[in-house]
Amino acid sequence: MEQERCGWVNSDPLYIRYHDEEWGVPVHDDRKLFEMLVLEGAQAGLSWYTVLKKREHYRKVFDGFDPELVAAYDEQKLAALLTDEGIIRNRLKVQAAVTNAQAFLKVKHEFGSFDRYIWSFVGGSPVHQHRTRLSEVPASTPESDAMSKDLKKRGFKFVGTTICYAFMQATGMVNDHVKACFRYSTTAEGQGNPVPGFETETLVTD
Numbered sequence: 001m002e003q004e005r006c007g008w009v010n011s012d013p014l015y016i017r018y019h020d021e022e023w024g025v026p027v028h029d030d031r032k033l034f035e036m037l038v039l040e041g042a043q044a045g046l047s048w049y050t051v052l053k054k055r056e057h058y059r060k061v062f063d064g065f066d067p068e069l070v071a072a073y074d075e076q077k078l079a080a081l082l083t084d085e086g087i088i089r090n091r092l093k094v095q096a097a098v099t100n101a102q103a104f105l106k107v108k109h110e111f112g113s114f115d116r117y118i119w120s121f122v123g124g125s126p127v128h129q130h131r132t133r134l135s136e137v138p139a140s141t142p143e144s145d146a147m148s149k150d151l152k153k154r155g156f157k158f159v160g161t162t163i164c165y166a167f168m169q170a171t172g173m174v175n176d177h178v179k180a181c182f183r184y185s186t187t188a189e190g191q192g193n194p195v196p197g198f199e200t201e202t203l204v205t206d
Helices: 013-021 030-043 048-061 067-071 075-081 091-111 114-122 142-153 161-170 183-188
Strands: none
Touching: 013 048, 030 048, 030 067, 030 091, 030 114, 030 161, 067 091, 075 091, 091 114, 114 142, 142 161
């Protein structure tokens, strides 16, 4: 008997593997968080499936999503990226990756890690949702609103509240697997672990 999954998953093994192994699993590695920030921004106006199919190529041409390297991209590098059919060739989105890398490094310097900063929007621990149907999953929440507002204030681009909530879902800040999905309970099992070294005080304020 085939395992039941969230309704947004198609039959592509790549998409199934992403759902089963990554989506909703807490991420605390800064480079991985930067990768997801760039890719969620690239998704704007498109489907995640479209971006997912291009992810390996993105990793290649964006130097493994090393924010130090991406922050230093010059016009020549940007021009090369915009001719690469393996990525989303949107100038604003490609430029945003560089801008966001620069802002990312500033946040990392201020808070010690981007991980520590971004997880403060959920108090350092994942939020375990209890959705029974896909239609109950929101496009945004007060937490993603706050994240979007603060990221924009810090100079980040393509970080609207809907993109921020998709980022939160993808990196396990929230568990939005529906109850019927086999990953609902298995993902929840690891959701009580806070960010390593995270204190309970609020890190981000207006």
